[in-house]
Amino acid sequence: MHVPVVIVGAGPSGSLLAWILRQRGIENVVLEARSREYVEGRIRAGVMEQNAVDLMIRAGVGDRLQKECMKHAGVIVGINNQHHFIDFEKLIGIGVTVYGQSEVTKDILAALDKAGHDVVYEAPVQTIENHNGDRAKVTYIQDGIEKEISADFVVGADGYHGPCRKSIPADALKTHEKTYPLGWLGVMVKAAPSANVALFAHHDRGFALLSMRSPEISRLYLQCAADENLDEWSDERVWEELDTRMGTSGWTLERGEIFQKDVTPLRSFFCESMQYGRMFLAGDAAHIVPPTGAKGLNSAFADISVLSAGLIQHFTKDDSSILDSYSGIAVERNIQTQRFSWSNTSKYHVFPGTNSFDRRMQRAELEYLVRDETAQISYAKQHTGLPFAHWPEL
Numbered sequence: 436m437h438v439p440v441v442i443v444g445a446g447p448s449g450s451l452l453a454w455i456l457r458q459r460g461i462e463n464v465v466l467e468a469r470s471r472e473y474v475e476g477r478i479r480a481g482v483m484e485q486n487a488v489d490l491m492i493r494a495g496v497g498d499r500l501q502k503e504c505m506k507h508a509g510v511i512v513g514i515n516n517q518h519h520f521i522d523f524e525k526l527i528g529i530g531v532t533v534y535g536q537s538e539v540t541k542d543i544l545a546a547l548d549k550a551g552h553d554v555v556y557e558a559p560v561q562t563i564e565n566h567n568g569d570r571a572k573v574t575y576i577q578d579g580i581e582k583e584i585s586a587d588f589v590v591g592a593d594g595y596h597g598p599c600r601k602s603i604p605a606d607a608l609k610t611h612e613k614t615y616p617l618g619w620l621g622v623m624v625k626a627a628p629s630a631n632v633a634l635f636a637h638h639d640r641g642f643a644l645l646s647m648r649s650p651e652i653s654r655l656y657l658q659c660a661a662d663e664n665l666d667e668w669s670d671e672r673v674w675e676e677l678d679t680r681m682g683t684s685g686w687t688l689e690r691g692e693i694f695q696k697d698v699t700p701l702r703s704f705f706c707e708s709m710q711y712g713r714m715f716l717a718g719d720a721a722h723i724v725p726p727t728g729a730k731g732l733n734s735a736f737a738d739i740s741v742l743s744a745g746l747i748q749h750f751t752k753d754d755s756s757i758l759d760s761y762s763g764i765a766v767e768r769n770i771q772t773q774r775f776s777w778s779n780t781s782k783y784h785v786f787p788g789t790n791s792f793d794r795r796m797q798r799a800e801l802e803y804l805v806r807d808e809t810a811q812i813s814y815a816k817q818h819t820g821l822p823f824a825h826w827p828e829l
C-alpha cells in the first residue's frame with residue numbers, strides 16, 4: 436500500500452496535521468500505538484496561545500473550544516506572598532486561552548472519526564526506512580501481524596519516545612538536553628479557580644502554580660524533587676504547602692476534592708534539525724520543554740502550521756519552497772521557545788544549592804518584572820507566543 440503521507444502518532448500534532456491535510460484532499464494515514472481512550476485521557480497543560488486557537492478555528496475544529504474556553508487577560512506573579520497582576524491585554528492587546536489539551540485532542544479525533552478518516556489505533560510503528568530513497572517505508576504491527584506501508588513523506592509526530600527520531604543515524608542528528616533537579620507535583624481539584632487568571636508564585640520554599648481547566652476545576656502545582664514520592668503527600672500536606680507558597684492576605688485558596696495527583700520531572704530537549712530525507716519531525720518528537728509557561732502544545736501547533744502549509748503547497752501547487760524551509764523555520768522558532776521555557780523555569784523555581792546572593796538576585800529579577808513596564812511587555816510577548824511563520828491555506 437502507498438499513501439502520500441504517513442503520520443506516526445495521533446497526539447495533538449499528528450491528529451491536527453491529518454485533519455488539515457484531509458481538508459485539502461491530501462490522503463494520509465495515521466498510525467497510533469495506543470488506544471483512542473488512552474490518547475484522549477492524557478492530562479497535560481491547558482494554556483493556548485492565540486495563534487494555536489486560531490489554527491483550530493481555521494481548521495474547523497474550534498467550535499467547542501470557542502464555547503467552553505476561558506480567556507485570561509494576563510497572569511498574576513507572586514513574590515514571597517505578594518501578588519502582582521501583569522495585564523497582557525492592556526500591554527500588547529492579547530491574552531491567553533485556557534482549554535485542556537485532552538479536550539483539544541478529543542475534538543480533533545472526533546472530527547477525524549466522524550469523517551471516517553484512516554486512524555489506525557493500537558498499531559505501533561516498528562521501523563522507518565528508505566528515508567532518502569524515492570519512497571519511505573514504514574512497518575507497524577496490527578492485530579499481531581506486521582504490515583508495511585510506503586509514503587512520499589513520513590511525519591514523526593510520535594512524541595519523545597517514538598521510533599521516528601530514533602530512525603535518524605546518529606551522525607545526522609544533533610540534539611541538546613538539560614535535566615533540571617526539579618519536578619512538579621500536580622493536583623486536579625473539584626473547586627472553582629481561586630483567581631480569574633493563572634498565578635505563578637515564587638516563594639523561598641519553592642514555586643507554586645494555580646491554573647484551571649474550567650469554572651469548576653482547578654489545576655494546582657508545587658515544585659518538588661524530580662523523583663518525589665507521592666505517598667508522602669497527603670491531601671492536607673498539599674493544601675498547606677500551596678497556602679504557604681501562594682497565599683497572601685485577603686485572598687483564600689479554594690479547597691475541594693483532589694481527584695488526581697501526579698509528578699512530572701522537568702526537562703528541556705531539542706533537535707537541531709527536524710527533517711531527514713522524506714521524514715519530518717513535529718511536536719514532542721523534536722522538542723520537549725519544562726512546563727513553566729505551557730509551551731508544549733503551542734510549539735507543536737506552530738510546527739504543524741508550517742508543515743501543513745508546506746505539504747499543501749507541495750501537493751496542490753507542485754512547489755516545495757515552504758516544505759524545504761520547514762526544518763530551519765521550525766528549529767529557529769523552537770529555540771526561542773526553549774529559551775523562554777528555560778528562563779521562565781529559572782525565574783520562579785528555587786534551585787538546590789544556590790547561595791544567598793544568587794537567590795536574592797533571582798528575586799530581584801521578579802521584582803524588576805512587576806515594576807517595569809518595558810520588562811512586562813517583553814514578558815507578555817513571550818507568554819502569548821511568537822508568530823507562526825506560515826499558515827495552511829484552508
Ligand code: APR
Nearest residue numbers: 444446447448467468559560593594597718719731732735
Ligand atoms: N507508533 C505509533 N504511535 C506512536 C509510537 C509508535 N511506535 N510511539 C509513540 N506513539 C504515539 C504516542 O502513543 C502518542 O499518542 O505518538 C503520540 C505522540 O503524542 P504526544 O506525546 O502527545 O506528542 P505531540 O502530538 O507532539 O503533542 C505535543 O504533548 O507532551 C505534550 O507538552 C506536549 O502539549 C505538547 C504535546
Ligand code: PHB
Nearest residue numbers: 480481646726727728729
Ligand atoms: C496548566 O494549566 O496545566 C498549566 C498552566 C500554566 C503553565 C503550565 C501548566 O505554565
